[in-house]
Amino acid sequence: EETAKKISDVADTINAAFRSSDTTRNGPIMRRIAENIFFKTVCIVAIAANTVYMGMVADFNVKNTYRRVQGQSMVQEWETPDVVFCTWFSLEIVIKIAAYKKEFFLGEDKTWNLFDSALVAESVTSVIFKTGSGLAFLRILRVFRLIRVVRVVRSVKALRRLRTMIFAMISSFVDLMWAFLVILLILFVFGIIFTNGVSGYFEDVDVTDAEKVLQAGNVREHFGSLYESMVSLWCSISGGNDWMQYGASLRIVGDGDESYFGLFCFYIAFCVVGLMNVVTGIFVDSAVCTRSEDEVVQGYVDDLQRTTEEIKKFFQSADGDHSGTLSFSEFERHLTNPTVKAYFAGLDIDPDEAKIIFTLLDVDRSGEIMIDEFVNGTMKLKGYAKSMDLLCLMYDSTRLCKKVNKLSKSVEDMLAEFQSHRSGGAVQISRAPSKRASGAGEIPAFLPSPCGWNQVAATLGPSRPLEILNASPPPENQPPKSAW
Structure with a gap:
């Protein structure tokens, strides 16, 4: 039984060694390939080439299908480039999965990785069905392949300016939606006003007059429904048609009354001078103020x-x-x-x-x-001077005040000790004693061995300008060399 256990332990050790060797041999190699600059460059070039190829295919398809309208035979579509691109992108996904394993699906770039996997699956399906059944509806899905270009812009550092513009527009998309809602609300309000006015005009039209009926038909083309009125109002401020074309129809509605035409002129001035400039300013401000962290x-x-x-x-x-x-x-x-x-x-x-x-x-x-x-x-x-500079000054001032207070307390303690040991008690704390003070010409032994001078010197450090603090205490029964 003991021998069998040892054999089992040896087998487990060998298996673990093989797994470790396999991980060392395959895992890091695949990861180095996936993170190699040459591999990334080839991927970027492939995405750019695929984007150009999609444009060429779209141009070829519209010209090729029009040959059928002309009664000519259609040219066979290109197939080899689709197979080449599909093979490369599939190989790229396989290499990344082998390199990153779970991190490919759960890592920081999991969204892009899953999106690339879906695009590769669509490409494989498109190649298979095109060669087999020729399903044309799969061409619509090719549009999503263009989103790969965003990945190129995101990864290439040289395109930083372009990336800033793209992310600015994406981040300001919410503000743009609100701007569209404001414009739609303005069109809806004025559309109701003009539609009601046209409705009243239709009620008063003399149906026996052929010219009036013809004019009513022209008005109906521009303001015949709420939808048509809103479209006409939008075209008048966006450059779709000259706004005076719609103003002439509203003059017909007024039948000599310029109220509707005047209101329409106010609408044009309000939208062109006020509304559009405000909306543009908000959108531009949102785009400029938005920058990604990197x-x-x-x-x-x-x-x-x-x-x-x-x-x-x-x-x-x-x-x-x-x-x-x-x-x-x-x-x-x-x-x-x-x-x-x-x-x-x-x-x-x-x-x-x-x-x-x-x-x-x-x-x-x-x-x-x-x-x-x-x-x-x-x-x-x-x-x-910045706020950090002011904080540094406040910090240094606080430290200096603490040291000065500590020094003052030490000096007061030494003077108090000096006064307590002074014979006769004639020395005052308020002034420094001199050699001629009443008592004698010598200073008695009153300082202990670990004296207060060392305490003050340790507080200030050896670089302080007060040299007396670094001096040794005077020996016993010896007069000082200088006045205190």
């Missing part, structure tokens, strides 16, 4: 890169000795150039304050500016 990030990166390159060019032109650093004399001399002044003014930096600018940029106080210091400092000086 477009916002890419725009920021491009602006930052462009500004950095301009600053580096300024540094290289100012570095006369090509030492890689910029001294104050070089910096000041270069700022006298009007072009450089205009450039700094464009960055919202006052070029006349050369010394202040150099001091702010020279972070390490070496007297020379490195290119990294110059780029980073200029980027920080660009523009006006």
